[in-house]
Amino acid sequence: MNPEPASLWARARKALFVAEKTLSLDPNTAASRAYYAAFYAVSARFARDDWEFVKHTAVKAAVHRDLVNTGLWPAHLGKDYSDLASLRIRGDYGTELEVTAALAAEGIEAARRILQAVSAEDPANFPLSE
DSSP: OOHHHHHHHHHHHHHHHHHHHHTTTOHHHHHHHHHHHHHHHHHHHHHHTTOOOSSHHHHHHHIIIIIITTTSSOHHHHHHHHHHHHHHHHHHHOSSSOOOHHHHHHHHHHHHHHHHHHHHHOTTTSOSOO
């Protein structure tokens, strides 16, 4: 396996850890990190197959087109990914409408489900723990 998937997977796990640790301090940051955990995990999964994407929207489209619509992933994981993308925009750029701790916690759970799905496909290359 080329080194990029492993690097992206390490980023995914670290982002999820940071999301969990920052939840009580700053739900906006926790939501952003939860999204990036999912983004890096999905990017690692695609990089394993030598797929590269330039834009976040392209990764989101690939989740739906190549994972959900083909039946590799259940529809709820596609919804999780889309919800996380929206939550990140709100957390990173929202001025009046910030992310609540409850929404950030839901985002963390969604990210965790996505990491679990990627790991389940290839646990040797994408372990959930060291």
